Amino acid sequence: MRIEVKGRNLSVSEDLREHVEKRFRKIARQVSELAELEVEVFEERNPAIADSQVAEATLHLKGVTLRARDASPDIVHSINLCSDELAVQVKRHRDKRRKRRETRAASAEAPEVGASPRPGGVSPAA
Numbered sequence: 001m002r003i004e005v006k007g008r009n010l011s012v013s014e015d016l017r018e019h020v021e022k023r024f025r026k027i028a029r030q031v032s033e034l035a036e037l038e039v040e041v042f043e044e045r046n047p048a049i050a051d052s053q054v055a056e057a058t059l060h061l062k063g064v065t066l067r068a069r070d071a072s073p074d075i076v077h078s079i080n081l082c083s084d085e086l087a088v089q090v091k092r093h094r095d096k097r098r099k100r101r102e103t104r105a106a107s108a109e110a111p112e113v114g115a116s117p118r119p120g121g122v123s124p125a126a
Contacts, residue, residue, distance in 0.1 A: 001028040001035045008042035010075070016041070019076060023083040027059070030090050036060040039082075041075055055082040064093060 003024060005017050020039050027037070037059050044052040051071035055078035059066040066089045070081035 001031055001033065001037055003028075003037045003039065006038065006040045008040060009045065010041055010043050012041065016075070016079075020079055023079055024057070024086075027083065027087050027090055030087075030094060031059070031061060034062070039079070041079070043075075044071070051078075053078050055079045057082045057086050059086060059090070061093070066090065066093065 001024075003021055005012050005020050024037060024039070028035075037057060040056045040058075042054050042056075044054060046052070049071075051073060053073060053075040054069065054071040055075065056069045057067070066086060068082045068085040068089065070078050070085060072078045072081065
């Protein structure tokens with residue numbers, strides 16, 4: 001998974017970049033190698049907003065895009081909250097895909113109702 005860290009109104013240090021990669025490593029194991037993760041960290045300039053440090057994560061998967069946004073007074077805490085929220089979304093997405101695949105496989109194995117059990121493929125006359 002490719003991880004891109006951007007900063008808006010905030011410089012992204014190497015320590016912050018490493019922290020982002022460490023926190024999102026768990027998600028990287030669950031998704032495809034082709035997935036792209038964009039993490040944007042920024043500071044709200046409004047002094048009335050107590051939770052001014054914001055982290056937004058956008059995960060681009062095949063066919064779906066997952067987003068998470070969290071704010072707190074500390075940027076590291078915002079990143080932690082954001083990664084936890086995205087991990088829940090990825091788990092739910094994987095469970096949905098697995099359930100769909102199992103349902104499709106089960107319906108393909110089961111014979112259709114009204115299918116002819118007689119040899120020769122002739123159905124009984126009604």
